[in-house]
Amino acid sequence: MSDEISESSVEDLSNRALNSFENAKNLEELETVRVAFLGRKGEVTQILRSIASLPQEIRPRIGKRINDLKIELSALYEKKAEELQSEREGEGGFLLDPTLPGRSGFEGGLHVLHLVLKEIKEIFYGMGYSLAEGPDVELDYYNFEALNFPPDHPSRDLQDTFYLTKDILLRTQTSPVQVRYMEKHKPPLRIIAPGRVYRNETPDPSHSAEFLQMEGLYVDKNVSLADLRSDVSHFVKSYFGDDASVRFRPHYFPFTEPSAEVDMTCFACKGKGCSICQKTGWIEIMGAGMVHPSVFKYAGYDPDEYTGFAFGMGIDRIAMLKYGIDDIRRFLTNDIRFLRQFWGFSS
Numbered sequence: 001m002s003d004e005i006s007e008s009s010v011e012d013l014s015n016r017a018l019n020s021f022e023n024a025k026n027l028e029e030l031e032t033v034r035v036a037f038l039g040r041k042g043e044v045t046q047i048l049r050s051i052a053s054l055p056q057e058i059r060p061r062i063g064k065r066i067n068d069l070k071i072e073l074s075a076l077y078e079k080k081a082e083e084l085q086s087e088r089e090g091e092g093g094f095l096l097d098p099t100l101p102g103r104s105g106f107e108g109g110l111h112v113l114h115l116v117l118k119e120i121k122e123i124f125y126g127m128g129y130s131l132a133e134g135p136d137v138e139l140d141y142y143n144f145e146a147l148n149f150p151p152d153h154p155s156r157d158l159q160d161t162f163y164l165t166k167d168i169l170l171r172t173q174t175s176p177v178q179v180r181y182m183e184k185h186k187p188p189l190r191i192i193a194p195g196r197v198y199r200n201e202t203p204d205p206s207h208s209a210e211f212l213q214m215e216g217l218y219v220d221k222n223v224s225l226a227d228l229r230s231d232v233s234h235f236v237k238s239y240f241g242d243d244a245s246v247r248f249r250p251h252y253f254p255f256t257e258p259s260a261e262v263d264m265t266c267f268a269c270k271g272k273g274c275s276i277c278q279k280t281g282w283i284e285i286m287g288a289g290m291v292h293p294s295v296f297k298y299a300g301y302d303p304d305e306y307t308g309f310a311f312g313m314g315i316d317r318i319a320m321l322k323y324g325i326d327d328i329r330r331f332l333t334n335d336i337r338f339l340r341q342f343w344g345f346s347s
């Protein structure tokens, strides 16, 4: 090949190459041109490789000429590629080929917790409750103080609460929404307040560092424990079935007096006693009670004029009971095989 190389053949190559790059009409043509001249076996590359074997008298001039040509062609290629690319994007994008079949659809669904919460909310809306919300990042005042938690109450401990500063924390319960709502509204009021809550707990099958809770609050003149029992009972029958009944066990919460833990008939054994209910026939589903007069005072209500009840339930726990889920951590691991079991359960 070396004997065919002359200054005029290089000039000829230069003209052909520059023309070809200049006239490429699209990116595919440009690539073909690039391979033909600058590719591993391209004409320019071949000559560059054979320079060493050229006669001494023409080697320096041909060498410089062909090196300059390579630089010139490379720059022209870059410029041309950019032009053709933006031209193509202007026409609707590099990857768009309307003749290709579409991607097969992946239909999603509601997360089981939101499904459960949605159904629960519907039941309470039907009883005249409306929705209230509050912040996840909460003041100690609303999370504890205004809910009548004594300063030395164990749940204020760092062991249980994620404190951001001395006075700001991640809410450990949805109850602070009660106080925030009462500060801004006069009775009668009847609200539910669902939301995420946070506890400094080591996760295990029945504990999670974050979970969903839903608070309920009803305040008016002459609200009684019988009203609480009636609403809770209606909810349990609506959600778990007519044969589910409730019982109240005396308990202690700082913000209600009297307070109770609420059990419902075990859905698995219908009250006969089984391993799920630890042979008692009952399953705990929420805490409840009559709003403590001190909480009314913090909210600016006169406890002699108004009474009310409050309840709080763990949505994760309700979902676990409803669907027989054995590990609370499954709600947060985003395992699509777990989540898709519940899709289509709701309209």
Ligand SMILES: [Zn+2]
Residues within 6 Å of the ligand: 266, 267, 268, 269, 270, 271, 272, 273, 274, 275, 276, 277, 278, 279, 281, 282
């Ligand atoms: Zn049972």
